[in-house]
Amino acid sequence: MQTSIFLAKLIGPVMLAAAIGLLVNREGYRAMSRDFLDSPPLIYVSGVLVMTAGIAIVLYHNVWALDWRVIVTLFGWMGAIGGAVRIISFSWVKRVGVAMLGKPWAMTIGGVVWLVIAAVLCFYGYFA
Known part of the structure; x- marks a missing residue:
């Protein structure tokens, strides 16, 4: 349980800040996402970092x-798998990302989902 609480305290606030930033500055995040998707080396490096973090979470939790x-466990597995996909097929990641950016409400829905998950993690990490 201590590991769960530690990881909730670590992941929750980062997700919360990202979700709020996305919801408050949708167009800025959309522009940043386009720039990100235009850089295969950045997609690759983010894959290495995300996969490493995901595997670390899965190994300990x-x-x-x-x-x-x-x-927390699902977050770790999504990081491990999502990071591997970025490393293996950054061109596919770009196609999917561009398709998602073409849907006007996709980022808002994603931001709300992240906000709810982040709130749950912060609650259990800091208050429960």
Whole structure:
């Protein structure tokens, strides 16, 4: 449980700041996303970093309980898999990213989902 709380305290505030930033500055994040997708080396390097962080989380927190801790585990697995996809096929990542940017509400929906998950992690990390 201590590992779960530590990771919730670590991941929650970062996700919260990113979600709020996305919701408050949608056009800025859209422009930043376009720039990111135009840089295969940046996609690759982010894949290395995200995969490393995801594997670290999975190695120390592979908890499949029917409670809030599974969010941390899923976050780790998504990082490991998402990072690997960025490393292996950055051109596919660009195609999917550009398609998502073409949907006007995709970033808002993503921001709201991240905000809710971040709030849950912050709650259990800091207040529960």
